[in-house]
Amino acid sequence: MIQVTLDDGTVNEYVSGITAGEVVIDANGKKHGCVAAIVNGEQKDFSTQLTESCEVSGIDAFSDDGMHILRHSAAHLLAQAVMELYPDAKPTIGPAIDRGFYYDFAMEPIGESDLKTIEKKMNELSRKNLQVERIELTDEELQEHFVNNPYKLEIINDKLEDGDSSTIYKQGDWYDLCLGPHVPSTAKLMAVKLTSVSQAYWRGDQSREQLVRIYGIVEPDKHALKQTLSRMEEAKKRDHRKLGKDLQLFHVDEEVGQGLILWTPRGAVVRQELQDFISYHLRRQGYHQVFTPNIGKLDLYRTSGHFPYYQDSQYPPLVEKDLMKKLSDEGCSCGELSNMMKAGDIEGYLLKPMNCPHHVKIYSSQARSYRDLPLRLAEFGTVYRWEQSGEISGLTRVRGFTQDDAHLFVREDQIAEEVLGCIELVQVIFETLGMEDYRVRVGLRDPDSSKYVGSPEKWDAAEQACRDAASSLGVNWTEEEGEAAFYGPKIDFVVKDVIGREWQLGTVQVDYNLPERFGLEYKGSDGNTHRPVMIHRAPFGSMERFCGVLIEHFAGKFPTWLSPTQIHILTISEKHAQYANEIAALLKDNDVRVEIDAGDDTIGKKIRTHRKMQPAYMVIVGEGEIESRTVSLRARNGDQISGLSLDDFISSLKQEIQEKTSVPSLVPAKSD
RNA sequence: GCCAACGUAGCAUAGCUGGUAGUGCGUCGGAUUUGUAAUCCGACGGUCGGGGGUUCGAGUCCCUCCGUUGGCUCCA
Numbered sequence: 001m002i003q004v005t006l007d008d009g010t011v012n013e014y015v016s017g018i019t020a021g022e023v024v025i026d027a028n029g030k031k032h033g034c035v036a037a038i039v040n041g042e043q044k045d046f047s048t049q050l051t052e053s054c055e056v057s058g059i060d061a062f063s064d065d066g067m068h069i070l071r072h073s074a075a076h077l078l079a080q081a082v083m084e085l086y087p088d089a090k091p092t093i094g095p096a097i098d099r100g101f102y103y104d105f106a107m108e109p110i111g112e113s114d115l116k117t118i119e120k121k122m123n124e125l126s127r128k129n130l131q132v133e134r135i136e137l138t139d140e141e142l143q144e145h146f147v148n149n150p151y152k153l154e155i156i157n158d159k160l161e162d163g164d165s166s167t168i169y170k171q172g173d174w175y176d177l178c179l180g181p182h183v184p185s186t187a188k189l190m191a192v193k194l195t196s197v198s199q200a201y202w203r204g205d206q207s208r209e210q211l212v213r214i215y216g217i218v219e220p221d222k223h224a225l226k227q228t229l230s231r232m233e234e235a236k237k238r239d240h241r242k243l244g245k246d247l248q249l250f251h252v253d254e255e256v257g258q259g260l261i262l263w264t265p266r267g268a269v270v271r272q273e274l275q276d277f278i279s280y281h282l283r284r285q286g287y288h289q290v291f292t293p294n295i296g297k298l299d300l301y302r303t304s305g306h307f308p309y310y311q312d313s314q315y316p317p318l319v320e321k322d323l324m325k326k327l328s329d330e331g332c333s334c335g336e337l338s339n340m341m342k343a344g345d346i347e348g349y350l351l352k353p354m355n356c357p358h359h360v361k362i363y364s365s366q367a368r369s370y371r372d373l374p375l376r377l378a379e380f381g382t383v384y385r386w387e388q389s390g391e392i393s394g395l396t397r398v399r400g401f402t403q404d405d406a407h408l409f410v411r412e413d414q415i416a417e418e419v420l421g422c423i424e425l426v427q428v429i430f431e432t433l434g435m436e437d438y439r440v441r442v443g444l445r446d447p448d449s450s451k452y453v454g455s456p457e458k459w460d461a462a463e464q465a466c467r468d469a470a471s472s473l474g475v476n477w478t479e480e481e482g483e484a485a486f487y488g489p490k491i492d493f494v495v496k497d498v499i500g501r502e503w504q505l506g507t508v509q510v511d512y513n514l515p516e517r518f519g520l521e522y523k524g525s526d527g528n529t530h531r532p533v534m535i536h537r538a539p540f541g542s543m544e545r546f547c548g549v550l551i552e553h554f555a556g557k558f559p560t561w562l563s564p565t566q567i568h569i570l571t572i573s574e575k576h577a578q579y580a581n582e583i584a585a586l587l588k589d590n591d592v593r594v595e596i597d598a599g600d601d602t603i604g605k606k607i608r609t610h611r612k613m614q615p616a617y618m619v620i621v622g623e624g625e626i627e628s629r630t631v632s633l634r635a636r637n638g639d640q641i642s643g644l645s646l647d648d649f650i651s652s653l654k655q656e657i658q659e660k661t662s663v664p665s666l667v668p669a670k671s672d
Numbered sequence: 673g674c675c676a677a678c679g680u681a682g683c684a685u686a687g688c689u690g691g692u693a694g695u696g697c698g699u700c701g702g703a704u705u706u707g708u709a710a711u712c713c714g715a716c717g718g719u720c721g722g723g724g725g726u727u728c729g730a731g732u733c734c735c736u737c738c739g740u741u742g743g744c745u746c747c748a
Contacts, residue, residue: 201674
């Protein structure tokens with residue numbers, strides 16, 4: 001007999017050899033909803049035999065660990081189904097991922113339409129209730145089992161070196177190399193859905209074989225699957241690319257260029273309001289606004305190191321036309337031209353890929369003393385980067401974007417405080433926008449790497465400054481080794497939007513490198529010359545990206561202060577146009593963005609039409625309103641109040657805009 | 673950049689195995705003058721992403737380029 005301690009603390013006696021699964025059933029009943037067990041802190045299959053006294057608890061399918069196991073097992077089921085349908089395919093790897101699972105196969109390309117067939121097969125295999133068996137093999141046996149699959153053999157060979165145990169999991173006739181644990185039976189995998197098919201490289205290496213990757217999601221039951229699918233639908237409705245079109249916020253035109261955003265009037269309002277808001281806080285924090293041009297000489301970027309290092313992701317340099325003609329007359333080839341540029345033999349201009357060199361030059365345009373520091377130079381600077389064509393998407397990955405950029409030139413003893421200031425700015429803006437769920441990642445150097453510039457002491461101090469800043473704010477933060485830039489540690493901001501998706505926005509980076517490269521100096525209080533440290537910060541990344549995130553966060557229903565049009569005035573009939581115009585004029589005088597519809601549609605039709613543009617409020621006026629000099633106000637959710645006096649309306653609206661209330665609230669919620 | 677799928681009027685879509693384009697919304701015109709999620713009638717609008725090919729004939733098949741989407745890789 002053995003003693004088994006359950007997770008509620010009770011101790012039961014069982015015969016030796018009982019399985020973990022049997023214990024879980026005994027403890028939680030048959031409908032336990034678990035997919036595996038934890039034995040003495042380790043995840044184990046239900047089939048694991050217990051021969052010594054131990055602690056056992058079940059892993060609930062809905063828990064993080066449970067979902068991981070479920071996903072991993074679903075990947076196996078997917079592979080089994082694919083192998084039945086495409087016997088020539090060779091399975092490679094199939095892990096669980098955050099939102100589901102995938103499996104990579106070496107096989108002829110398939111299309112989305114094939115997914116349904118595979119899914120059907122998976123359902124069929126699931127219904128067969130195949131037991132999932134764990135089998136331990138010797139290394140030789142393992143090699144034999146996968147003799148026809150070079151990918152698995154490669155993994156096995158790597159594994160053997162690591163000395164991992166050699167196990168396979170078998171369900172029906174099919175088996176796969178895996179450490180487990182897995183669900184006890186394919187019956188646990190009845191709620192699966194294949195979502196997409198795409199391509200991946202073997203081991204993520206572009207130079208190696210292309211594989212077919214099939215993605216899917218799985219849930220513990222059909223109900224949960226339905227919920228997840230509807231959440232995905234919701235996310236799709238919020239897609240800023242779709243809303244950007246529907247709400248006429250921005251446009252990308254093939255003839256202008258991929259990834260180059262045209263901000264249309266309504267979107268420009270959102271961007272401008274946001275920029276004004278950020279600028280206001282920058283001024284309060286002692287930043288100085290600067291403007292710099294969109295291009296700079298190549299040599300500038302040679303000095304900064306960016307031109308040679310990031311050459312592949314820059315627009316090609318501009319060469320002066322006389323020089324170009326001369327080189328062309330001499331029969332200079334493109335390759336030669338490129339080499340001469342690299343070597344610095346000819347000069348040209350670069351569309352600026354970042355703002356720092358220009359700001360550095362503003363710093364060094366004057367002699368600086370310690371009294372000048374910190375010097376904070378801010379610019380909404382537009383930069384251009386040659387992103388890979390396949391990466392470009394909506395507002396989040398573009399080739400021209402405007403950073404909410406600033407560079408702080410500081411003394412070493414000021415680093416901590418200035419980093420803190422950067423984070424405070426982010427905090428106030430996130431709070432105003434109702435994005436209070438965010439976290440901070442502190443990127444530290446990899447202690448085993450030698451790629452970093454600057455002395456270890458400076459690094460220690462800078463890293464500590466970043467940690468201190470992060471921890472002083474009471475937000476979640478994590479440290480990540482090896483995530484620092486080569487010139488200094490950094491802090492990244494990651495926000496969670498209202499439907500739980502995370503977005504990486506901007507960063508704060510401490511930089512010892514650039515001041516060195518440009519030979520920046522200041523005169524210290526000791527009379528000696530010192531080198532400043534730079535802090536790069538673009539806490540929201542880019543205006544494009546940030547607006548994109550906001551569009552999705554608000555699902556296009558912007559707070560009143562950000563709404564492209566704040567008020568739409570609708571008349572009951574054309575007879576009321578004059579009153580509508582009067583109100584509009586009044587609102588415009590008060591700096592409110594307003595639109596009028598005094599056309600001959602019915603009021604129902606007008607509401608329907610204008611709803612699509614998501615104004616913060618609709619104002620409806622007819623005979624009654626004209627007589628009493630009031631308005632009827634309609635919120636986005638359909639709630640309404642009538643008889644609101646013009647004065648009250650305008651003053652409370654102004655207040656809401658001024659306070660940047662994150663949810664329009666002039667119309668009280670219906671109380672019934 | 674790589675792989676797959678896709679690309680029909682401003683938007684959303686129909687068009688099976690090839691026989692020279694439909695529909696809804698929007699727009700415009702007319703009628704209507706309306707009280708909180710679609711009033712009626714009519715008209716305009718497409719060389720079916722660009723170019724090339726196969727064919728008597730291509731939106732539909734093939735090639736190529738451009739773009740979009742989903743991934744991979746990359747991201748100062």
